[in-house]
Amino acid sequence: xxGGQKFAPLDIIAAMQIQKILExxxxxxxxxxxxxxxxxxxxxxxxxxxxxxxxxxxxxYVPIITVIGLVITLALRWFYRFTWNSSGVKRVAGVLIxxxxxxxxxxxxxxxxxxxxxxxxxxxxxxxxxxxGLEIVFHYMVDALQGFWPMFVWSVLYFGIxxxxxxxxxxxxxxxxxxxxxxxxxKMLRYQxxxxxxxxxxNAISTLILDKDTVLANTMVxxxxxxxxxxxxxxxxxxxxxxxxxxxxxLYLDIETVRFDERLQIHLDIEPDAEQALxxxxxxxxxxxxxxxxxxxxxxxxxxxxxxxxxxxVDLLLSVADDGPGLDLRNGRLPKGSGVGLANCRExxxxxxxxxxxxxxxxxxxxxxxxxxxxxxERAAPPTEPEKRSK
Numbered sequence: 001x002x003g004g005q006k007f008a009p010l011d012i013i014a015a016m017q018i019q020k021i022l023e024x025x026x027x028x029x030x031x032x033x034x035x036x037x038x039x040x041x042x043x044x045x046x047x048x049x050x051x052x053x054x055x056x057x058x059x060x061y062v063p064i065i066t067v068i069g070l071v072i073t074l075a076l077r078w079f080y081r082f083t084w085n086s087s088g089v090k091r092v093a094g095v096l097i098x099x100x101x102x103x104x105x106x107x108x109x110x111x112x113x114x115x116x117x118x119x120x121x122x123x124x125x126x127x128x129x130x131x132x133g134l135e136i137v138f139h140y141m142v143d144a145l146q147g148f149w150p151m152f153v154w155s156v157l158y159f160g161i162x163x164x165x166x167x168x169x170x171x172x173x174x175x176x177x178x179x180x181x182x183x184x185x186x187k188m189l190r191y192q193x194x195x196x197x198x199x200x201x202x203n204a205i206s207t208l209i210l211d212k213d214t215v216l217a218n219t220m221v222x223x224x225x226x227x228x229x230x231x232x233x234x235x236x237x238x239x240x241x242x243x244x245x246x247x248x249x250x251l252y253l254d255i256e257t258v259r260f261d262e263r264l265q266i267h268l269d270i271e272p273d274a275e276q277a278l279x280x281x282x283x284x285x286x287x288x289x290x291x292x293x294x295x296x297x298x299x300x301x302x303x304x305x306x307x308x309x310x311x312x313x314v315d316l317l318l319s320v321a322d323d324g325p326g327l328d329l330r331n332g333r334l335p336k337g338s339g340v341g342l343a344n345c346r347e348x349x350x351x352x353x354x355x356x357x358x359x360x361x362x363x364x365x366x367x368x369x370x371x372x373x374x375x376x377x378e379r380a381a382p383p384t385e386p387e388k389r390s391k
Contacts, residue, residue, distance in 0.1 A: 025165065033070060036157070037066050037073075038066070040066065040069070041063060041066035044062055044066075045058065061113060061114070064113060065106075065110050068109045068113075069150065072102050072105055072106050073151070073154050075102070076098055076099075076151065076154070076158075077158065079094070080095075080098065080159075095155045096152075098151075098155065099151040099155050100148050100151075102147070102151040103147030103148035103149070103150070103152075104148075105147075106147040107146060110147070200289075200293070201224055204258075205221060220258045224255055226251055227248075227254075230251055238281055239280060239281065239378065240278065240279065240281045241275065241276050241277065241278060241279075241380045242270065242274055242275050242278075242279050242316075243275040245279050245281065246268065246270060246307075248281070248282060248285065249284050249285055253266055256292055260296060260297075260302055262302070263296060263299075264292065264296055264302055264303075265302070265303070265304035266304070266305055267306040268306075268308075269308040270307075270308070271309060271310045273311045274311050276379050276380050277309070277311065277316045277377055277378065277380075278380055279318070279375065280348060283348070284307065284318070284320065286342075287342070287345060288305060288307070288320060290342055291305045291320060291322040291324065291369070292305070294322075294324055294327075295324020295325070295368060296322070296324065298324075299324060303322060303323045303368075304323055305320065305322045306319070307319070307320055307321075313377075314376065315375065315376060316374070316375050316376070317374055318372070318373040319372050320370070320371045321368060322364065322369055322370075323367060323368040324367070324368050325368075326363055326364065326367055326368050327361065327369055342361075342371070346359045353376065357374060357376070358372070358373070358374040359371070359372075360372045
């Protein structure tokens, strides 16, 4: 529909963006894995270059041990998948043991590679260990602590990021369920108007048939079908321009004109500047229906209904006024038992705009009811060239 606009609260948009990231966890893992180990390799290399007179073979040594560390953490990741559903104590023990074993394997690989590339330096390290009375194996076990800390930090980050993603996924599901509940509530509020309206209209058609006024009954059925087609084709989650809303309202009034003929007088006062403002679809119809039910149907001579719209600053002001008996108002509040239509519209506006709206009831002088609505001013996007040509 022209001017239609889907509702998309900012928190739901953010949830959708987070959902896209969550759906591609594999790419996220490999990106963080690559960046993390690259950062460790660069920092280790720079540290050696600054504090030691390292040989040129370090240019090969550092990248190789970095890749080995990356591969070992892949095995560590596979191990953690088996402990994920364990109890908290077992999971902590798994992290400590897994980090130590991974660190030990990494250090053994590093020492083996170190012996191959730096034979002289390796001999000096072993002699120093023997000088202090340490067995070589015990020396390697103690040396494994140097590999434990990088693996432990990797494990903490792995579980931290995993828990964060799970929390965000749960939050995203929660927001999606809230959005679906929000949409279901709006659809319920919109669609519950149709049975109420159909009940009155079908009663009127039944009366015409009993009176054998088949021509008028046929006219009313035709107009009812036009209105229902518009209502069913219209998405209750969309906003429409006020001009389109007035067009839909006229379809409804065509039906009521058959019932009341000259007893029903409609006065429209729509500012041109307000015609392209966006409003919830079929917002005015239940208000006019309420006015007809309480102000026109019970009056011998009928009555009139005035519908106005204007732009005031950043707001759109709508008004539906009748010259019926009115209601017993208390501070502009909705009296109990005053009809489904008014309460329904108030709930729809509250669902759509929160506190950034108002729905007030007042008296029409000298008698009658006036409904004043204030909603944020939103304008329909101008039609594109293909849309202009299609018109």
